[in-house]
Amino acid sequence: MSEVLHAKVTESEKHGISRRSVVAGVAWSLPVIATAIAAPAAAASGYSATAALVGQASNITLVSSSGTGSGTNQTGKGPTGFQINNTGIAMTGVITGTVNIKPSGTVIAGAGIQSIGSATLTAAVPAYTNAFEYNATFTYAGGVTSGQTLTFPLSFQYQRVTPAPSKTTYSYTLTITLRLPDGTDRIMAGIVTVAY
Structure with missing residues (x-):
């Protein structure tokens, strides 16, 4: 994955969405998805x-x-x-x-x-x-x-x-x-x- 992130940008990737942008976006969104899934379970448990x-x-x-x-x-x-x-x-x-x-x-x-x-x-x-x-x-x-x-x-x-x-x-x-x-x-x- 680091090879993809650090690869040189080719001429064809300059004007569109590159593979590097897609991989970086997925990597950043995973923690957000995991947090969103865990939050409702924690909020619903336990009486006050x-x-x-x-x-x-x-x-x-x-x-x-x-x-x-x-x-x-x-x-x-x-x-x-x-x-x-x-x-x-x-x-x-x-x-x-x-x-x-x-x-x-x-x-x-x-x-x-x-x-x-x-x-x-x-x-x-x-x-x-x-x-x-x-x-x-x-x-x-x-x-x-x-x-x-x-x-x-x-x-x-x-x-x-x-x-x-x-x-x-x-x-x-x-x-x-x-x-x-x-x-x-x-x-x-x-x-x-x-x-x-």
Whole structure:
């Protein structure tokens, strides 16, 4: 191609369109075509929505993991819920999410989610690992209209173990990941503590 671009202009090319002009024009137009093809896909993806934990350092009550009303409630600190703020087009379809509550340091009991207002936890039994880490998934099918801020209250639980921890406070890292109907994620992180 460089030979064509650098070739001497012949007498016949002086008064018409040369091969060199055609090749140069094609070379310059390729990036423009590629950019034009990629732009609509990028502009169409993603909702204009944010997600955030609310009431992060609030006093919270944690119920026993064996069910509401059984065991002794414990106190702690953590968020009271999370919000989705939709500043774009209406969201239709299912919003799914994952919750991970991982111990910070050494613990002998876990902390988890008892309920998420307006959403459905997919497992009725809490999922604690041997390392006292909690994992759960949830769904919300109600949609979020344009301009709406939707709040999801959180209720927490602690893992009931024998013997129970005494006179100590455990700390955990909370991560909630939302998957919006367009396949994009919103991630929220905070801290939960339980005082025994």
